[in-house]
Amino acid sequence: MLRPTEDILILGIESSCDDTAAAVIRGDHILSNVIANQEVHRNFGGVVPELASRAHQQNIIPVVEVALSKANVGKNELNAIAYTRGPGLLGSLLVGTSFAKALSLSLGIPLLDVDHLQAHILAHFIRDTPDQEIPQFPFLCLTVSGGHTQIVVVESPGHMRSIGQTIDDAAGEAFDKAAKIMGLPYPGGPLIDKLAREGNAFAYSFPEPRIPGLDYSFSGLKTSFLYFLRDRLKSDPDFIGKNKADLCASVQHSIVSILLRKLALAAEHTGILEIAIAGGVSANSGLREALLQMAGVKGWKVFLPRFAYSTDNAAMIAMAGVFRYMSGNFAPLDLPPYARAGEHH
Ligand code: KG4
Numbered sequence: 001m002l003r004p005t006e007d008i009l010i011l012g013i014e015s016s017c018d019d020t021a022a023a024v025i026r027g028d029h030i031l032s033n034v035i036a037n038q039e040v041h042r043n044f045g046g047v048v049p050e051l052a053s054r055a056h057q058q059n060i061i062p063v064v065e066v067a068l069s070k071a072n073v074g075k076n077e078l079n080a081i082a083y084t085r086g087p088g089l090l091g092s093l094l095v096g097t098s099f100a101k102a103l104s105l106s107l108g109i110p111l112l113d114v115d116h117l118q119a120h121i122l123a124h125f126i127r128d129t130p131d132q133e134i135p136q137f138p139f140l141c142l143t144v145s146g147g148h149t150q151i152v153v154v155e156s157p158g159h160m161r162s163i164g165q166t167i168d169d170a171a172g173e174a175f176d177k178a179a180k181i182m183g184l185p186y187p188g189g190p191l192i193d194k195l196a197r198e199g200n201a202f203a204y205s206f207p208e209p210r211i212p213g214l215d216y217s218f219s220g221l222k223t224s225f226l227y228f229l230r231d232r233l234k235s236d237p238d239f240i241g242k243n244k245a246d247l248c249a250s251v252q253h254s255i256v257s258i259l260l261r262k263l264a265l266a267a268e269h270t271g272i273l274e275i276a277i278a279g280g281v282s283a284n285s286g287l288r289e290a291l292l293q294m295a296g297v298k299g300w301k302v303f304l305p306r307f308a309y310s311t312d313n314a315a316m317i318a319m320a321g322v323f324r325y326m327s328g329n330f331a332p333l334d335l336p337p338y339a340r341a342g343e344h345h
């Protein structure tokens, strides 16, 4: 694969869920990476689509302006605009899509449509230091976010195929739902991670799902966690308060074990030993530690994304845009967004 050259300068825009983000990339080097998180959803225990679209509309112009000025780049220097086409919330995607289209039209430069899930994976090709190692093709990527859980064989920047996915909840959803059951605020994943550090991962155990092949399921864990707590709360109303760290550590351990068991199977089936993780849940310290430990045993070479490129960001959109630019894959102005993965095929 040819390494992106310094003469490629691209603005990336991400608006698929509740973060409005913009980033500028030169070659494979990020010049700026700006995110406006939407606080409006905090009181609702989840993302409210209508509020998300409105906040994107308010944020997108200032976020893009800050990204350009931090990068010290003028709009007229850009070669192309990359934006998230999907999957995500349609109303949110439409704000980024319309903005990207208008900007590319007004500047007379190409538009690059990016798949959000592929971008999470391609974040591994960002080089913040010149000697940073990048994965070699083909490699496996466990993509774990709030909406998706997949094991992907990555053959090239444009060729990826999923060989396993969740049949119900995503891994991030499992974290967020477990947190909600314990009365923790949304999104609960990062909080469980934090509290788990003080707890005993073996304090409580929950049954592992029996799903054939490389697919995942997390809804059973959520249900058994709910019933377990319901029982314990009957005899001790403060059970959660007293045991929060152990509960977090145990539920995190369960989710991580489920994730890694199938990932190990995928590595066995494909014979691929280069393994990456991507998406919001790849920020989880329990997953990172357990993966590194397993890699030592199995002889894997592991790639962990920087924290700034794990959860939603526009740097990954810009990086994915660079690859599309290099392949001359430009988007027409009438290209519609898509809400669900794979809808565009
Ligand atoms: O990739 P992402 O930012 O957005 C989607 O594309 O969905 O992922 C968000 C998900 C949420 O479910 C959030 O709770 C989870 O990633 N997450 C974490 C951590 N940081 C974010 N889950 C566990 N541990 C973390 N440190």
Ligand code: ZN
Pocket: 116, 120, 145, 146, 279, 280, 311, 312
């Ligand atoms: Zn994401």
